[in-house]
Amino acid sequence: MTAKVQTIELPAQTATDWFVPLGAVVVVFVMLVPLPAMLLDVMLSVNITASVLVLLSAMYILRPVQFSVFPSLLLLLTLYRLSLNLASSRRILLHGNEGASAAGRVIEAFGQFVVGGNYVVGFVLFLALIAIQYIVINHGAVRIAEVTARFNLDALPGKQMAIDADLNAGLIDEAQARSRREQITREADFYGAMDGAARFSQRDSLATVLITAINIVAGFLIGVFQLDIPFQDALKTYTVLTVGDGLVTMIPSLLVSVAGGMIATRASSQASLGLDLGEQLMARSRPLWIAAGVMMALALIPGLPKFSFVLAAAGAGALAWRAGQKKTAQEAAAAAAAAPAPASTQEQLDTLLKLDDLSVEIGYGLVPLVDEKQSGQLLQRIRALRRHLALQLGFLVPSIHITDNLRLKAREYVVLLRGVEVARWEMEPDCLLAISSEAAPPNLEGIITHEPAFGVAARWIAPALQQQALAAGYAVVDQTSVMATHIAEIVKQYAHELLTRQESKRLLDTLAAAQPKLVEELVPRVLSLGEVQKVLQSLLREQVSIRDLPTILETLLDVSAVTKNPVLMVEAARQALARALVRPLMSDDGKLKVLTLDPEIEGEIVKAFDPNAAASASGALQPSFLRRLLESLRGLLGEQLAAASPVVLCSSPARYHLRRMLEPFLPRLVVLAPTEIPTVVAVQSLGVLR
Numbered sequence: 166m167t168a169k170v171q172t173i174e175l176p177a178q179t180a181t182d183w184f185v186p187l188g189a190v191v192v193v194f195v196m197l198v199p200l201p202a203m204l205l206d207v208m209l210s211v212n213i214t215a216s217v218l219v220l221l222s223a224m225y226i227l228r229p230v231q232f233s234v235f236p237s238l239l240l241l242l243t244l245y246r247l248s249l250n251l252a253s254s255r256r257i258l259l260h261g262n263e264g265a266s267a268a269g270r271v272i273e274a275f276g277q278f279v280v281g282g283n284y285v286v287g288f289v290l291f292l293a294l295i296a297i298q299y300i301v302i303n304h305g306a307v308r309i310a311e312v313t314a315r316f317n318l319d320a321l322p323g324k325q326m327a328i329d330a331d332l333n334a335g336l337i338d339e340a341q342a343r344s345r346r347e348q349i350t351r352e353a354d355f356y357g358a359m360d361g362a363a364r365f366s367q368r369d370s371l372a373t374v375l376i377t378a379i380n381i382v383a384g385f386l387i388g389v390f391q392l393d394i395p396f397q398d399a400l401k402t403y404t405v406l407t408v409g410d411g412l413v414t415m416i417p418s419l420l421v422s423v424a425g426g427m428i429a430t431r432a433s434s435q436a437s438l439g440l441d442l443g444e445q446l447m448a449r450s451r452p453l454w455i456a457a458g459v460m461m462a463l464a465l466i467p468g469l470p471k472f473s474f475v476l477a478a479a480g481a482g483a484l485a486w487r488a489g490q491k492k493t494a495q496e497a498a499a500a501a502a503a504a505p506a507p508a509s510t511q512e513q514l515d516t517l518l519k520l521d522d523l524s525v526e527i528g529y530g531l532v533p534l535v536d537e538k539q540s541g542q543l544l545q546r547i548r549a550l551r552r553h554l555a556l557q558l559g560f561l562v563p564s565i566h567i568t569d570n571l572r573l574k575a576r577e578y579v580v581l582l583r584g585v586e587v588a589r590w591e592m593e594p595d596c597l598l599a600i601s602s603e604a605a606p607p608n609l610e611g612i613i614t615h616e617p618a619f620g621v622a623a624r625w626i627a628p629a630l631q632q633q634a635l636a637a638g639y640a641v642v643d644q645t646s647v648m649a650t651h652i653a654e655i656v657k658q659y660a661h662e663l664l665t666r667q668e669s670k671r672l673l674d675t676l677a678a679a680q681p682k683l684v685e686e687l688v689p690r691v692l693s694l695g696e697v698q699k700v701l702q703s704l705l706r707e708q709v710s711i712r713d714l715p716t717i718l719e720t721l722l723d724v725s726a727v728t729k730n731p732v733l734m735v736e737a738a739r740q741a742l743a744r745a746l747v748r749p750l751m752s753d754d755g756k757l758k759v760l761t762l763d764p765e766i767e768g769e770i771v772k773a774f775d776p777n778a779a780a781s782a783s784g785a786l787q788p789s790f791l792r793r794l795l796e797s798l799r800g801l802l803g804e805q806l807a808a809a810s811p812v813v814l815c816s817s818p819a820r821y822h823l824r825r826m827l828e829p830f831l832p833r834l835v836v837l838a839p840t841e842i843p844t845v846v847a848v849q850s851l852g853v854l855r
Contacts, residue, residue: 276409
């Protein structure tokens with residue numbers, strides 16, 4: 166028996182993977198081992214370079230989370246800087262008697278050139294930097310990080326709810342919602358880490374002050390009592406070296422602290438800090454002109470240097486003039502962009518002849534419902550509506566174009582299908598629609614009307630009566646919801662006309678990417694694209710979802726071996742979709758409530774039509790037969806409408822023709838065959854059509 170060796174793939178190692186562990190080893194090495202002056206110079210130079218790099222990186226980020234490594238980097242740089250402080254202190258105390266270069270050329274340069282070799286000036290400058298960093302920058306950065314972290318955590322539930330609301334409304338998909346949740350989680354973690362990391366930098370300043378004081382006192386004592394250096398020489402030598410060391414340490418610390426403050430105060434933007442400053446300071450020329458005037462006024466005051474203030478006034482004036490020119494150019498560009506480009510005669514003709522599959526024309530009084538600048542939400546609702554209908558119907562409905570029409574009444578709208586009006590409705594100004602599901606709705610002050618999508622009783626009421634209407638059992642909706650619901654029902658009613666051959670081809674191509682064998686066997690070997698489209702249209706015509714396209718195509722592939730009659734193929738597809746077909750029709754108690762068809766009427770329908778015929782049946786029977794059937798159906802519906810929305814149950818041979826007979830009069834009525842009802846579904850009869 167041979168043992169199988171399992172190999173585990175590890176992430177690819179890069180040079181940066183070794184940087185942090187190596188840095189930790191270097192910190193320990195620097196703390197424990199005396200360093201030569203040359204190596205100390207190199208490490209101090211690296212410290213200054215890293216601090217400058219951090220500061221510049223903080224200036225060029227667009228969002229704080231783009232530099233999410235900063236809290237950890239701040240900790241590492243602080244430890245590295247403190248270890249260098251220990252190493253330089255060791256060099257100063259052990260070799261300070263060797264001269265100004267005892268601790269390296271970097272410390273010597275800061276002690277001699279920067280402060281001019283004057284240890285008093287250097288010490289005062291060092292104390293000034295300590296005051297600036299500790300009292301101003303560090304304290305402010307700590308406070309900003311603390312407040313930002315607290316407010317960010319407080320806003321976290323609201324951000325999560327906003328993402329869930331956008332997801333439920335269909336404005337974003339699941340992947341976008343997951344990405345946004347990860348982003349706000351990263352932001353919360355970042356600001357929490359910044360709150361703690363800022364305190365490292367604050368305490369680093371105190372440590373530098375203590376180390377400097379210890380170095381001066383200890384160096385003076387060592388020089389005077391152990392090395393017999395004269396009092397004045399010992400004080401000067403060790404003070405200059407210690408102050409130089411303090412400046413070398415303090416300046417990088419100051420740069421990192423400033424970077425931390427910039428990151429903590431940086432709001433999300435589309436440009437770097439420098440571009441934002443230039444864009445916002447020069448957005449308005451008036452403040453710059455005022456500043457130029459103030460500088461010029463100061464230049465006229467006796468005793469003040471005129472050249473300096475005149476130069477400052479000239480600079481501010483030049484910036485003000487440049488800002489004015491830039492604003493004028495932007496306004497001209499915006500006007501040019503807003504102006505429509507002249508279209509050629511052919512383009513105008515093409516636009517004129519183009520028909521939208523689905524469009525809505527509105528009166529001028531309904532424009533605020535569409536205009537997002539006036540808080541109109543209709544466009545947003547329609548975007549969410551298209552997503553919802555795609556999930557419900559199984560294909561993406563065309564874009565719904567909304568235009569204003571001055572020939573309509575102020576608050577009237579018209580729904581057009583390929584340029585032909587299919588629905589029209591007028592709304593009352595400044596009113597809400599109160600909808601009642603009861604046959605005799607409770608009394609409520611308002612304008613009696615009916616809901617446009619389903620035709621139920623409703624009233625236009627004033628917004629002040631909303632609570633009263635809710636208490637009376639009405640459902641109250643705003644005009645945007647009324648319009649969106651009406652459009653949705655129109656789309657469902659005419660979905661079969663919106664499923665074009667091109668859209669059918671797109672559905673098959675999408676499915677072919679996942680199940681190529683199924684599509685390849687069916688189209689075009691067995692059925693043409695047009696035949697598949699007719700089946701899908703017939704299903705949509707009876708408001709059957711085609712989302713389960715694989716099941717439909719597999720059924721067509723099986724049935725087509727026996728018959729290619731469109732009616733029989735549709736009936737077979739409906740039976741394959743039985744569970745999905747019946748589930749939305751069941752009542753809350755889990756029963757399917759139906760109206761059954763009298764066997765005698767059913768027999769007349771079957772005899773009147775050839776089972777293989779696909780034409781409309783409305784002209785194959787006497788008008789009196791159809792009138793009697795409609796009167797019976799409407800009578801039963803009038804009695805049962807308040808309790809349920811029943812369907813008609815009849816045999817399979819009669820189902821298709823009965824549905825075509827009733828469709829012009831009751832387009833939403835569902836006609837089922839017993840073979841389309843799963844055996845586990847309980848059926849309750851509400852009456853018999855005679």
